[in-house]
Amino acid sequence: MIKRLQQIAQWFDDRLHLTKLFESTAGHHVPKSSGSWFYVFGSGTLLCLMLQLVTGTCLAFVYVPSADEAYLTLEYLTYQQPLGWFLRALHYWGSNFMVGIMMLHMAQVFLFGAYKYPRELTWITGVLLMFVTLGLAFTGQVMRFDQDAYWGLGIGTAIMGRVPIIGSDLVHLMLAGPIIAGETLSRFFTLHVFILPGTILALIGVHLRLVLAKGINEYPKPGVVVKRETYDQEYEAIIKKEGVPFVPAAISKDLVFSALVMFAIFTCAAVFGPKGPKGFPDPTYIQTAPQPDFFFLWVYSVAALLPPYTETFVLLVGPVVATLALFALPFISNTGEKSARKRPIAVLTVVVSLLALSLLTWAGIRSPWSPEMTAWTSDSTPAAFLKGRSPLELQGALVLQYKQCRNCHSLDGIGGERGPDLSRIATRLTRDQLIRQVIQGGGNMPAYGKNLSPAEVEALVAFMLTLHPSNVPPVRDSTIPAQAAL
Amino acid sequence: MRFFCRENWGQQLRQATALVGLLTLVSGCDWMPGKPKPAERWQPDTAITDFANLYQTQCAGCHSRDGRMAAARPLNDPVYRAFVDPKIFRQVIAQGVPGTTMPAFAQSAGGLLTDAQIDILVQNLLAGAESDRATLRLPPYRAAPGDVQRGAVAFQTFCAKCHGKDGKGGPTGGSVVDPNYLALVSDQALRTAVVVGRVDLGMPDWRGYVSGRPMTDTEVSDVVAWLISHRKK
Amino acid sequence: MKPKSPSTPTKPCACEGTSRRGFFFKLGIGINVVAGSLLAVPIIGYVFSSFRRQAPGQWIPLGALDQFPAGTTRLATYRNPITRPWDGKTGDIPCWVRSMEGGKFQVFAINCAHLGCPVRWFEQSRLFLCPCHGGAYYEDGSRASGPPPRGLFEYEYKVEEGKLLVKGGFIPTLAQPLSKS
Numbered sequence: 001m002i003k004r005l006q007q008i009a010q011w012f013d014d015r016l017h018l019t020k021l022f023e024s025t026a027g028h029h030v031p032k033s034s035g036s037w038f039y040v041f042g043s044g045t046l047l048c049l050m051l052q053l054v055t056g057t058c059l060a061f062v063y064v065p066s067a068d069e070a071y072l073t074l075e076y077l078t079y080q081q082p083l084g085w086f087l088r089a090l091h092y093w094g095s096n097f098m099v100g101i102m103m104l105h106m107a108q109v110f111l112f113g114a115y116k117y118p119r120e121l122t123w124i125t126g127v128l129l130m131f132v133t134l135g136l137a138f139t140g141q142v143m144r145f146d147q148d149a150y151w152g153l154g155i156g157t158a159i160m161g162r163v164p165i166i167g168s169d170l171v172h173l174m175l176a177g178p179i180i181a182g183e184t185l186s187r188f189f190t191l192h193v194f195i196l197p198g199t200i201l202a203l204i205g206v207h208l209r210l211v212l213a214k215g216i217n218e219y220p221k222p223g224v225v226v227k228r229e230t231y232d233q234e235y236e237a238i239i240k241k242e243g244v245p246f247v248p249a250a251i252s253k254d255l256v257f258s259a260l261v262m263f264a265i266f267t268c269a270a271v272f273g274p275k276g277p278k279g280f281p282d283p284t285y286i287q288t289a290p291q292p293d294f295f296f297l298w299v300y301s302v303a304a305l306l307p308p309y310t311e312t313f314v315l316l317v318g319p320v321v322a323t324l325a326l327f328a329l330p331f332i333s334n335t336g337e338k339s340a341r342k343r344p345i346a347v348l349t350v351v352v353s354l355l356a357l358s359l360l361t362w363a364g365i366r367s368p369w370s371p372e373m374t375a376w377t378s379d380s381t382p383a384a385f386l387k388g389r390s391p392l393e394l395q396g397a398l399v400l401q402y403k404q405c406r407n408c409h410s411l412d413g414i415g416g417e418r419g420p421d422l423s424r425i426a427t428r429l430t431r432d433q434l435i436r437q438v439i440q441g442g443g444n445m446p447a448y449g450k451n452l453s454p455a456e457v458e459a460l461v462a463f464m465l466t467l468h469p470s471n472v473p474p475v476r477d478s479t480i481p482a483q484a485a486l
Numbered sequence: 487m488r489f490f491c492r493e494n495w496g497q498q499l500r501q502a503t504a505l506v507g508l509l510t511l512v513s514g515c516d517w518m519p520g521k522p523k524p525a526e527r528w529q530p531d532t533a534i535t536d537f538a539n540l541y542q543t544q545c546a547g548c549h550s551r552d553g554r555m556a557a558a559r560p561l562n563d564p565v566y567r568a569f570v571d572p573k574i575f576r577q578v579i580a581q582g583v584p585g586t587t588m589p590a591f592a593q594s595a596g597g598l599l600t601d602a603q604i605d606i607l608v609q610n611l612l613a614g615a616e617s618d619r620a621t622l623r624l625p626p627y628r629a630a631p632g633d634v635q636r637g638a639v640a641f642q643t644f645c646a647k648c649h650g651k652d653g654k655g656g657p658t659g660g661s662v663v664d665p666n667y668l669a670l671v672s673d674q675a676l677r678t679a680v681v682v683g684r685v686d687l688g689m690p691d692w693r694g695y696v697s698g699r700p701m702t703d704t705e706v707s708d709v710v711a712w713l714i715s716h717r718k719k
Numbered sequence: 720m721k722p723k724s725p726s727t728p729t730k731p732c733a734c735e736g737t738s739r740r741g742f743f744f745k746l747g748i749g750i751n752v753v754a755g756s757l758l759a760v761p762i763i764g765y766v767f768s769s770f771r772r773q774a775p776g777q778w779i780p781l782g783a784l785d786q787f788p789a790g791t792t793r794l795a796t797y798r799n800p801i802t803r804p805w806d807g808k809t810g811d812i813p814c815w816v817r818s819m820e821g822g823k824f825q826v827f828a829i830n831c832a833h834l835g836c837p838v839r840w841f842e843q844s845r846l847f848l849c850p851c852h853g854g855a856y857y858e859d860g861s862r863a864s865g866p867p868p869r870g871l872f873e874y875e876y877k878v879e880e881g882k883l884l885v886k887g888g889f890i891p892t893l894a895q896p897l898s899k900s
Contacts, residue, residue, distance in 0.1 A: 068807025078522050085522050146528075150809070151836055154890070155851075158835035161892020168895035169770075176769050178889030179799050181806040183769065273520025279528045282808040284796045286829065286837040287531050287598070289850035303834055304852040308866045312893075371853050373839060377547040377589075383555035386687075390660020392667040394687075395587070397557035399670070401547045402587035403844040408853065418853045446855045446863030451845040455669035462666075589843055596791060596842050 022247075028212055029243035033219030035250035038112065040257035041105035045133075047258045048098035049200065051265065052136075055091040056193065063143070065189035067182040067281070070145035074277040089269035095137055097265050099295045102133055107350050110329075113338030114217035116226050120330035122210040125203055127326045132200045134295070139192035141293045145185055146277035151290030153180045155303075162312045180283075215239065216246075220338035228335055289373065297364030298357050304369040305360075368417035375406040375415045382412045385423075389466060396463025399456050403448065411467075419445060425467045426474035434461045532593075532600050537610040540603055544591060555686045558587070559678075561611050565691050566682045568618035571627045576608045586672050625681050625692065625703045631673065632704055637712025640705040644695035653716070659689070663716040677710045776898050781826070781883045787818040792840050792858060795826075800888045814874065814885065815840055815847070817858060824883060827860050828872035828891045835892070838871065847871060872897045 013019050062081055064073045077084035106126065109115060115123035138156075142149045157180070160170040176183035218238050244250055279288060292300050306314055340347055372379070381397050389397070400406065400422075408418035415421075429437065438457060441447035452460070468474045534540055542551065550556030559566060580597075582590030591597035592604060599607075641653060648659035655661040671679075680701070683691040693700040701709075777800045787793055795816045802810035815838075817825040827847070829837045836851035846863060847856040854865035861870040874885035875898045891897045 066805045066807070067809040068805050075527070079524055079527060085520075086518070089520055151851075154830060154835035154837075157890055158830070158833070158892055161894040163894065167892065171890070171892055171894065172772055173770060175890070177803075178772070178801050179809070179812065180890065181799070181809040182803040269520060270518040271520050273518075273522055277528065279530070280808065282811070283829070283837075284794070284808070284811050284813040285530060286794070286813060286839055288837065290836060300851075304866065306866075308868055311866065311868070369853050370850055371848050373848065373850050374543055375547070376843075377545065378543045380546050380551045381548075381557045383550075386555050386557060390655060390664075390667075391662055392660065392664045394557055395667055395670045398548055398587040401557065402589060404841050404846070404848070405844075406547065407841075407848065441864060444853075444864050446846055446857065448844065450857075453669070455666040458666040459670055596793065596840075 025212060026247040026251075027245040029239050030216045030246045030250050031218040031238050032242040032244050032250070034216045035244070035253060036219055037253055037257075038108050038219075039216070039250075040254050041101050041108055043251075043254040044101040044257050044261050045098060045105050046204065047261055048094055048101060048265075049204070051094045051262070052091065052098060053197065055087050055094060056197075058087050059091055060193060065143075065185050067145070067185050070143075070185060071277060071280050074144060074146070078274060078277065085274050086269060088274035089272070090265060091140075092275050093265050093268040093272070095140055096268075096294060097261060099133060099137055101261065102130060106130060107354070109217075111340040111343075111346060111350060112217055112220050113226070113333075113336075113340075113343070113346075115330040116336070116338060117228050117231055117330075117334050119210070119214050119217065120334070122207060122214060123330045124327060125207045125210060127323075129200060129203050129207060131323075132196055132203060136192060136196045136200070137293070137295055139188045139196065141296070142185065142188040143192055144276055145281050147279040147281055147285070147288045148276065148290050148292070150180060150281040150283060151288065152292055153184060155290070155292070155300075159315055163316060217338070220340075222337070222339040222341040224339070225337055226335045287373075289370065291367070292364075294361070298360035300367070301360040301364040304367070305363070366417075370416075371407040371418050372416040373407060376401050376404045379406050379411075379415045382414070385411060385467065389463070392459050393463045393466055396459035396461070399452075399460045400463060403452065403456070403460075405460075408445075422464065422467055424469060424472070426465045427468045427472050428475060429464075430475055430477045431461060431465060432477065434464055531598060532603070534603065535606060537606055540599075540607055541610075544599065545607070548587070550686075553686075559682075559684065560686050563682065563685050564614070564618050565622065565624070565685075566678070567612055567615040568622050569624050569627055569678065569682050570612070570615075572608065572612055572615070574627070575612065576604060579604050579607060583672055583675075586670060586675065625701070625706050627678075628674070629677070629703065629707050631711035631714055632707030632709075634708075634711045634715045636704075637708035637710070637715075640701070640709045641712055644701055644705070645709065647695075648689075653713075662713060665716065665718040668713065668717045673710065673714055676713050677706065680706050680709050680713075776886045777888045778877070778884045778886055779888065781814070781816065781885055784822075784878065784881050784883055787816050787824070787883065789818050789820050789822075792817040792842070794840070795883075797885070797887075812887075813837070814887075815871075816883065817860075822878070824876050824878075825860060826874040826876050826883075826885045828874065828887075828897060830872065830891060832862075832867040832869045832871060832893070833865070835890070868893070874898075 059077065062073055062077050062084065064070055074088075077088055079085070109123065109126065115126075141152060153175070157171050157175060160174055161167045163170055172178070174184075174187075175181075176187040215235055218235065275293070279285065291297075303311065303315065337343055381401065386394065386397060400409075400411075405422075406415040408416040410417060410421045410423075412423050413421065425434070435457060437443075437445065438452065438460060439447060439449040441449075465474060531543075534543075545561065548556065548558040549561050553560040553562035561567075578588060579599075580590065580592035580601075581595050582588050582597075589597065591599040593600060641649075642651065645653070645659075645662070646656070648656050649662050650656035650659075653661065653663040661667065668676075679689075681692045683689040683694070685691075692706060695701065779797045779800055781795045781797055786795070793816055794813055796811050796813045799806075799810050799812050813829045815827040815829065817827070819825070827838075831838050831849040831851065831854050833849065833852055833854045836849050838847040838849045838854070838856065840847055845858045847858075847860075849855070849865070849867070852866050854867040855863040856867070856871050857863050859870075860873055862868075872891035874887050876883060876885045878884070886898050889895065
């Protein structure tokens with residue numbers, strides 16, 4: 001019986017040459033030192049991609065890429081189709097994990113000097129893969145065709161529109177028409193499910209081919225320097241001396257990590273569920289505050305925090321410079337030390353980039369620069385600021401609400417955070433300074449001069465002058481003698 | 487170990503069923519915490535019919551979240567509820583009061599609320615006002631201002647204790663003759679303040695200024711006239 | 720292809736120049752290039768047809784004048800003149816109409832000049848505020864504060880037969896603002 005089975009297997013192998021294929025691919029010899037926990041991120045990213053392909057295909061059974069109907073199918077998936085919400089959640093969380101693990105993979109490759117001779121092309125295809133992955137993430141955000149997607153496209157349009165000379169052509173190319181509409185969605189759908197996945201699979205083919213052809217990077221040792229003349233022989237010697245077949249000798253940690261990633265994605269999807277969809281993409285419904293998905297929050301922060309005059313330059317030139325730097329990296333530092341222990345600048349680069357990205361993302365989550373559009377009617381004046389106030393001061397508190405001051409200014413931490421909190425404003429500005437600030441604006445505040453009656457200004461300032469803690473006196477104008485000020 | 491023998495079939499079938507059931511339970515879990523609830527489904531703001539939500543997003547800013555102390559009059563004061571004319575109350579929400587800090591909320595006036603939503607606000611805010619009105623015997627909501635001279639006298643009787651003899655502020659009440667204050671409030675708001683008071687700020691209503699001696703309808707109108715006379719012309 | 724006899728180990732390539740095999744290889748490549756171009760031209764033409772742009776800027780009716788009482792700023796919507804049948808709601812475009820005394824108007828695009836988010840009008844403070852990065856504009860559309868590099872995009876308008884018309888039909892950007900601005 002067993003013998004018969006073996007014969008059948010052999011028959012197939014004679015025709016398919018699977019054993020040979022295995023030896024030259026999964027079974028190829030890798031340095032024993034590469035079977036490390038640091039080397040698991042590449043396969044982790046690949047696993048995420050596989051999961052995305054499966055869940056994405058499943059979603060495509062229901063999803064209709066039509067501007068008119070996409071939202072209906074999203075709602076159907078989320079609330080009616082059995083487990084549709086779970087597939088949406090898996091696809092959403094899978095994309096988050098894919099971008100995250102890909103970034104870890106990149107940082108690891110960078111820190112371990114794996115991009116150096118002779119693996120320059122491996123790095124370059126990796127950079128291309130990163131761009132395609134981010135492209136998939138952005139186009140995927142558009143597939144969830146809700147208000148965020150619509151206005152996210154609007155933001156993309158506005159950035160494209162800043163390109164000199166060909167700006168309006170780029171806008172037209174991106175939107176496939178004069179406005180964000182049906183053909184825009186079709187265009188992004190084609191990118192998201194045909195062009196970019198096709199490109200990513202082809203690139204992965206090249207990436208893996210290069211890994212096989214040029215070998216996996218040995219675990220770098222401080223003091224061992226890459227030289228173009230000798231590296232190939234050295235690597236061959238390592239493989240001869242301590243090479244092990246990738247499967248089954250070096251893959252176990254990848255397997256464990258992959259399983260952990262799957263558990264994590266399952267758990268996130270099950271506990272947190274899918275994102276949105278947030279509102280029918282009706283441009284005439286403007287009670288909306290668009291926010292990009294997690295992995296683009298840092299761009300949103302950059303756009304808010306840059307001084308306006310640098311914005312176009314940074315938004316347009318920054319990505320080009322960053323891309324060129326990434327492509328040039330393996331040629332700039334082609335040889336030399338690989339170990340992170342001997343490459344302080346590399347370590348610093350990673351630490352600074354990581355810090356910058358996380359801080360910008362954190363800022364993007366809080367987005368203190370966004371006004372709270374409903375604060376003026378929904379955020380009450382705290383009672384402590386009303387106790388014992390005169391009728392005029394109470395009117396001032398009302399003017400503060402009525403004129404939408406609360407949309408940007410908080411009282412006791414409640415309200416918008418675009419401008420300073422006003423809870424202790426009287427300890428910082430005198431009556432005259434308050435009036436000037438309100439009337440003339442400045443420092444990112446619009447001038448209210450034309451839009452406030454004298455009585456409204458008087459009431460508002462009278463109220464603000466009461467905003468100081470009982471143990472801290474209001475600030476005093478030093479040009480007026482103390483007696484007179486009281 | 488032999489898997490497929492006829493004697494074990496029954497038991498294996500049972501095990502298989504249990505296993506399949508368990509897997510279905512784990513992966514077919516439509517009970518997982520992340521499952522979106524139909525109630526969380528997005529709806530446009532114009533579809534909100536929940537009073538608490540409407541009040542919270544549209545009114546709470548000025549009239550306070552809990553109705554205790556607010557910059558503008560808390561709307562849960564039973565005396566005010568009984569005093570106000572429901573028709574005018576609705577109109578004030580819809581159209582606002584020009585020249586004051588009460589904005590218009592109706593879509594037709596540039597606001598965000600539909601007529602149905604304004605009806606929901608009115609119904610809930612004035613719930614129970616009918617029965618209160620019968621027991622309270624309030625002065626009328628609307629009345630022309632009375633006589634300024636008599637108003638000055640009435641002010642001394644009922645108001646000076648807190649707001650000072652000249653109305654410019656006393657021990658517990660601020661100035662009510664400040665021209666800037668008077669420029670920002672309507673005549674009706676002054677009348678409402680005299681009759682209903684401001685419970686949240688410690689100001690009694692028309693019955694409580696002098697204990698056991700409620701203000702008469704004329705006295706209310708006179709005091710209002712006296713206050714108005716301080717407006718900058 | 721004819722099976723090669725093992726006794727003649729010639730190079731299996733077409734670089735032999737004048738040989739018959741070489742000629743056929745070149746011919747094969749040649750006719751494939753011709754046939755390929757025959758197919759590629761319409762395909763490329765199809766793809767590029769979507770890049771061809773219809774004349775921007777058409778007069779679009781916003782509605783009767785009495786919808787815009789003097790002294791108010793109201794949201795108006797129009798159907799974009801260039802739409803596809805499956806555009807649904809995305810073909811409806813909002814804009815802000817400021818109606819002034821004396822029958823004068825200003826019509827602003829909804830898109831913030833910073834990054835295109837929808838600005839909202841606040842009647843009370845007479846400001847347009849953007850929910851994204853806090854750009855603010857005065858009632859006449861000029862920049863008040865925040866990151867926008869300019870004022871709101873403004874439509875050219877005209878009044879005909881008691882109707883307000885604006886010239887538009889595309890999403891305004893810094894590269895292609897509306898005709899008036």
